[in-house]
Amino acid sequence: MTLFTGLSAFPITPTDAAGHVDTGALARLLERIHLAGVDSIGLLGSTGGYAFLSRGERRRAVETAMGSVGGKTPVIVGVGALRTDEAQALARDARSAGADGLLLAPMSYTPLFEEEVYQHFAAVADAGQLPLCIYNNPGTTRFTFSDALIGRLSKIANVAAVKMPLPQEGDFAGEMVRLRAETPRGFSIGYSGDWGAAAALLAGCDAWYSVIAGLLPSEALALTRAAQVGDIAEVERIDQAFQPLWSLFKVFGSFRVMYAIAEALGLCRADPPCPILPLPQSEMAGVKNALDRVLG
Amino acid sequence: MTLFTGLSAFPITPTDAAGHVDTGALARLLERIHLAGVDSIGLLGSTGGYAFLSRGERRRAVETAMGSVGGKTPVIVGVGALRTDEAQALARDARSAGADGLLLAPMSYTPLFEEEVYQHFAAVADAGQLPLCIYNNPGTTRFTFSDALIGRLSKIANVAAVKMPLPQEGDFAGEMVRLRAETPRGFSIGYSGDWGAAAALLAGCDAWYSVIAGLLPSEALALTRAAQVGDIAEVERIDQAFQPLWSLFKVFGSFRVMYAIAEALGLCRADPPCPILPLPQSEMAGVKNALDRVLG
Numbered sequence: 001m002t003l004f005t006g007l008s009a010f011p012i013t014p015t016d017a018a019g020h021v022d023t024g025a026l027a028r029l030l031e032r033i034h035l036a037g038v039d040s041i042g043l044l045g046s047t048g049g050y051a052f053l054s055r056g057e058r059r060r061a062v063e064t065a066m067g068s069v070g071g072k073t074p075v076i077v078g079v080g081a082l083r084t085d086e087a088q089a090l091a092r093d094a095r096s097a098g099a100d101g102l103l104l105a106p107m108s109y110t111p112l113f114e115e116e117v118y119q120h121f122a123a124v125a126d127a128g129q130l131p132l133c134i135y136n137n138p139g140t141t142r143f144t145f146s147d148a149l150i151g152r153l154s155k156i157a158n159v160a161a162v163k164m165p166l167p168q169e170g171d172f173a174g175e176m177v178r179l180r181a182e183t184p185r186g187f188s189i190g191y192s193g194d195w196g197a198a199a200a201l202l203a204g205c206d207a208w209y210s211v212i213a214g215l216l217p218s219e220a221l222a223l224t225r226a227a228q229v230g231d232i233a234e235v236e237r238i239d240q241a242f243q244p245l246w247s248l249f250k251v252f253g254s255f256r257v258m259y260a261i262a263e264a265l266g267l268c269r270a271d272p273p274c275p276i277l278p279l280p281q282s283e284m285a286g287v288k289n290a291l292d293r294v295l296g
Numbered sequence: 297m298t299l300f301t302g303l304s305a306f307p308i309t310p311t312d313a314a315g316h317v318d319t320g321a322l323a324r325l326l327e328r329i330h331l332a333g334v335d336s337i338g339l340l341g342s343t344g345g346y347a348f349l350s351r352g353e354r355r356r357a358v359e360t361a362m363g364s365v366g367g368k369t370p371v372i373v374g375v376g377a378l379r380t381d382e383a384q385a386l387a388r389d390a391r392s393a394g395a396d397g398l399l400l401a402p403m404s405y406t407p408l409f410e411e412e413v414y415q416h417f418a419a420v421a422d423a424g425q426l427p428l429c430i431y432n433n434p435g436t437t438r439f440t441f442s443d444a445l446i447g448r449l450s451k452i453a454n455v456a457a458v459k460m461p462l463p464q465e466g467d468f469a470g471e472m473v474r475l476r477a478e479t480p481r482g483f484s485i486g487y488s489g490d491w492g493a494a495a496a497l498l499a500g501c502d503a504w505y506s507v508i509a510g511l512l513p514s515e516a517l518a519l520t521r522a523a524q525v526g527d528i529a530e531v532e533r534i535d536q537a538f539q540p541l542w543s544l545f546k547v548f549g550s551f552r553v554m555y556a557i558a559e560a561l562g563l564c565r566a567d568p569p570c571p572i573l574p575l576p577q578s579e580m581a582g583v584k585n586a587l588d589r590v591l592g
Contacts, residue, residue, distance in 0.1 A: 018381065051405035083569055085313075
């Protein structure tokens with residue numbers, strides 16, 4: 001089993017209003033994910049709010065993770081930043097703290113050209129000296145990777161995986177054939193977008209980078225394992241139970257909904273970073289109903 | 297003449313590779329803009345690379361500006377940030393340093409909802425206590441303002457202006473009629489997108505937020521003044537001379553081209569912040585030819 005295989009769980013990073021990480025709450029979330037037996041943790045992903053945290057707080061989050069689940073469940077750390085030198089520093093911080101892998105999105109303000117993304121990734125992969133996953137998330141970065149660019153990036157030392165958004169037409173198999181033709185043997189192709197995970201896993205992707213697994217790791221793992229053994233009926237049963245949650249993710253954005261789920265489950269009480277607003281209190285009943293469907 | 301009227305010039309912020317502002321070079325650019333007689337300076341706009349600079353460096357840039365042109369040409373300072381508390385701190389910094397106005401874009405990582413943008417603007421306008429211009433720039437922020445949201449924002453204390461992108465269909469007059477119906481009397485409506493400035497000014501907008509005026513202030517001012525007196529032939533003559541520069545802006549992005557223009561004019565030698573790459577050296581001849589067309 002390589003690092004970028006199976007189920008990767010993306011927790012929120014609980015903070016106070018000033019952006020200081022609540023390390024106790026984070027450790028509790030991570031311990032729970034570890035006990036569920038997922039394959040890896042995606043710390044400081046988009047769901048982990050990396051874009052809203054200072055370098056110092058991101059370092060604290062990684063140190064907390066390594067102190068709680070280091071050596072037990074592999075930890076992949078998001079190191080995206082608007083400046084190349086900052087992303088390099090974050091990659092070095094993650095490595096120093098003992099992280100197992102890196103996740104890098106081409107965050108941008110000025111829209112980036114392909115060559116700029118290429119050189120940015122090469123610089124960060126070299127600075128980090130850890131297996132790195134390309135974080136392809138046009139919804140947050142506005143950058144669209146071409147197959148050819150993913151191919152070029154996959155040949156850079158340390159670049160070992162890509163985390164793809166759901167394909168527009170839902171053609172996972174076709175997309176994976178195209179990407180496998182552009183990338184070296186063993187290069188990992190995984191998906192994010194929880195409501196497409198069942199289809200992606202059944203089509204044979206290497207990894208599910210899962211938001212919901214950050215808070216419902218056992219249930220997401222059950223779906224993953226059923227897909228890995230080809231139990232289509234069980235995959236569909238679990239995915240069906242998740243449907244009300246997927247609907248909330250689509251309407252409100254998974255980032256906002258995850259904070260509400262954490263509160264509903266009694267795991268932690270934190271708000272997303274302003275300007276992101278918490279879900280209206282009036283939606284909490286819907287969140288609880290959706291959770292009941294999954295937790296039975 | 298109010299703050300958000302006429303020609304506002306947006307300089308680059310020269311820095312070294314580590315993101316430290318070259319205050320001497322910045323002061324020279326600002327002094328030159330002041331001497332040309334423009335109506336205001338848009339410091340730390342998108343062209344000023346605000347998104348790539350730390351709070352400390354942004355404060356140094358504002359202090360440099362106030363030390364060189366403060367009290368002579370009004371200075372409007374970009375205070376956008378991903379976190380609301382950071383944008384508030386930047387607004388307070390700008391006010392402490394003596395800035396005349398603020399410019400706020402809804403920078404985002406997680407795509408923002410209208411209510412989040414509304415509350416973000418209200419919080420920053422309250423913290424800054426200076427006239428504030430809504431920076432509507434979907435090309436960098438991905439957030440699209442509805443007319444209704446601009447209307448709501450225009451009623452917040454201190455919110456005095458909007459900087460619009462070029463309308464899709466080029467219908468400046470129609471857009472301004474719609475926006476004037478939503479906003480209070482005296483609320484300023486200006487445009488950015490240099491290649492549309494001639495049409496925007498002739499259609500009666502209040503302000504041109506100009507990238508090129510950051511380096512060619514006299515020439516941009518000549519276009520502005522000709523438009524303000526309705527001299528259509530002169531506006532078209534000057535706009536025609538700018539066409540090769542507008543083409544470069546469209547192909548390479550004005551941010552990258554501005555660094556090349558600064559070098560070609562011998563004003564300063566700085567590179568854009570990585571991951572943004574400088575224009576290839578092979579394009580410098582084209583930049584010089586385009587400048588010759590404007591400078592005769």
